[in-house]
Amino acid sequence: MSISVPKIHPSILCADHGDLRRDIIRLTEAGADYMHMDVMDGDFVPNFGLGTEIFNCVRKYSNVPLDVHLMVREPLWHIKLFRELGAEIITVHPEASPQIVETLALIREVGAKTGIALNPETPVDTVEKLLPMCDHVLAMTVNPGFYGQDFLEFTIPKLQRLGELSKQYGFSLCVDGNINAERVKQLHPLGVTNFVIGSALFRENPADMIKQIKSEV
Ligand code: DX5
Ligand code: ZN
Numbered sequence: 001m002s003i004s005v006p007k008i009h010p011s012i013l014c015a016d017h018g019d020l021r022r023d024i025i026r027l028t029e030a031g032a033d034y035m036h037m038d039v040m041d042g043d044f045v046p047n048f049g050l051g052t053e054i055f056n057c058v059r060k061y062s063n064v065p066l067d068v069h070l071m072v073r074e075p076l077w078h079i080k081l082f083r084e085l086g087a088e089i090i091t092v093h094p095e096a097s098p099q100i101v102e103t104l105a106l107i108r109e110v111g112a113k114t115g116i117a118l119n120p121e122t123p124v125d126t127v128e129k130l131l132p133m134c135d136h137v138l139a140m141t142v143n144p145g146f147y148g149q150d151f152l153e154f155t156i157p158k159l160q161r162l163g164e165l166s167k168q169y170g171f172s173l174c175v176d177g178n179i180n181a182e183r184v185k186q187l188h189p190l191g192v193t194n195f196v197i198g199s200a201l202f203r204e205n206p207a208d209m210i211k212q213i214k215s216e217v
Pocket of ligand 2: 011036037069176196
């Protein structure tokens with residue numbers, strides 16, 4: 001059985017916004033697979049970010065596809081906007097989406113890949129019916145809203161279950177929340193294929209870390 005090379009999604013929320021151009025260029029040169037764009041509405045989560053200007057800046061300096069993580073209530077109304085801003089994957093929280101089936105259908109209709117994000121405490125059973133509609137599942141390993149939090153160990157059995165389901169349904173399985181090189185080594189064998197990396201990536205040299213993770217498999 002061949003083992004896939006982990007796909008790395010740097011979290012742009014954690015970049016140096018005083019020198020965003022430099023970080024975008026170096027992440028692109030380092031072989032980032034997606035740019036992870038966290039969008040927060042101050043309602044579903046108690047924080048704000050990232051605005052449309054940041055999307056335009058990332059698009060200006062990079063062709064790496066955008067993976068948009070919408071931590072907003074009623075994301076249905078914002079799908080077209082984020083597709084126009086360049087989103088390749090649009091991920092929504094079922095916990096925040098009263099019209100989740102309609103929302104996933106609209107994401108497909110506008111030509112993007114569908115994703116659902118699950119809060120640490122959201123059980124897989126509650127979303128299993130949605131999995132045939134998903135290209136991507138984002139399993140949160142911290143409560144959404146802030147970078148730099150502690151990894152929640154109790155999410156690991158859920159990751160294992162999602163790893164099995166990903167083979168059945170064919171979605172990519174991604175984790176988000178305090179991921180570092182050690183976590184990639186631990187979670188990749190469970191079937192996690194994609195990794196959002198925030199604080200850990202920008203603590204040292206992002207390019208070295210991406211190259212190291214990809215070469216270790
Ligand atoms: C948390 C965001 C994450 C965050 C990751 O709400 O969804 O993408 O930026 O940052 P770290 O890796 O520091 O948890
Ligand atoms: Zn995120």
